[in-house]
Amino acid sequence: MTEQKAAGLTRRQRYEAAQRKRAAIIATTSTVLVVAAIVILVPMTPGWEKVQRSFFNGATLVQTFPKLLDAFKINVMIFAWSAPAIAILGLLIALARDTKSPALFPLRIFGTAFTDIFRGIPVILTVYLIGFGIPGLGLPCPWNSPYIWGSLALILTYSAYVAEIFRSGIDSVHHSQRSAALSLGLTERQVTRDVVLPQAIRNVVPAQMNMLIALQKDVSLLSFIGPVEIFRQAGVFKSLLANFTPYVGAAIIFLIVTIPATRYADYLMARQRQERR
């Protein structure tokens, strides 16, 4: 049956099938060669055993992993309340920068200054300045918590980036759409809310996914001002056990979260490309 079908193929189809087979063989061979080279050659290096003992120590990993997972809950918590705040503040800043009315010029200045400042300062510096600086002014407990002010530092920094992405999304909606909507009798406000923003936001979802992934990792910067999240917990284990495996354990936990998120962002981008075709 199959033979009969194969016999029915045109010369071009046979040629393409052969080409595909050849490509598959080459891809398999090269992958096998590279993996084999890594698996065989790396352990042959003189320092491998030492590196394995201090970075890939199975016993240490098993011993520390549950507590690392526990500490990761702090990351998730900070992420969970920061991300929506960033989305809202980012959108507001983007809209502030996009206002057209001359009376709102101060708002535009504010939006520009905000993005310039918080995009320009390294995150860790913002975390230190806001995390230690504002509570240092003499706020009473619990309003001086490093969780509150550290999160605010992340929110401010990331809003600046997210606002720029939203703005590029707004710019990507063709001017004719706005004109058309205005000619239909919609107000400026309605045009922005009902015509421009829905398209703009949809256009930048994949790019914003990248910001989420980056934020998820940068939550660890809050460890500098006290919270014992996964990175600090791994550091404590590193000092106690004189072994770097806990950091590898932390990396594994991060990857478990970020890889699916990255694949999802890829999927969204691919779908968007298809829709635009």
Next chain:
Amino acid sequence: MSRFLTLTAVLAVVSTSAMAGGHCAAGKTLEDGKLTIATGNPAYYPWVLNDAPESGEGFEAAVAYAVAAEMGFADEDVVWVRSSFDEAIQPGAKNFNFNMQQYSITAERDAVVDFSVPYYTAPMAVLVSPGATETEPTLAALRGLKWGAVGSTTAVPKLETVIQPDSAPLLYGDNADVNAAMSANQIDAALFDLPTALFLSAVMIEGSKVIGQFAPDESDNPDQFGMLMEQGNPLKACVDEALNAMKDSGKLAEIEAQWLQDTTGVPLIK
């Protein structure tokens, strides 16, 4: 017979003069019959009081005189010189027999200079913020405080196993960050080794106080201070012997209690 007596007398005189220089230390010091000890310039409280080691007041000054006495030197045979911290730790000839200024014994330093057996093991101490200075130095009272510590130090396991605070401690990268958190009132108390805690409370954080110290615990790899000597100094054996004798007799512990608990007013935590 008389010749024999003379010989005995001569020998006796020789041996007495040798005694004056110490049995073990004879001929091993820079200047015969004198013991030259170096300290910091200036030397600080509570290690040396009023920058005057000659008074024998302050922990290191008191230990120095006690060690000298143990080795057979009278108080007036002790000569003090000054040296900077870094100068003493470099390899090469020294202008002192031994140097005391809170040198922690580390393997790297031990490669270029010699250390005596430790004369002090720095215990962990509790530094509290200005708002918590009235806290009792008891474990029960300490448990209720909001704690901080440097994440890479042995203070972390000590907190977890001994103090077991009610709320999770906050951990930082270095002393300066703990300092900032305490100034911002984000933590009430922090765990340091005693010398660091005394320094921070006196110099860095206004109004803070060291309210208690833990008994030094051999198991948690603490900071140990040793007397620093030139590499290969033959005097090391004598100094070690004297220090060990003082440890066995309880003399060293007595000096420590006098100068580092009573004088500093930092009681042991119960």
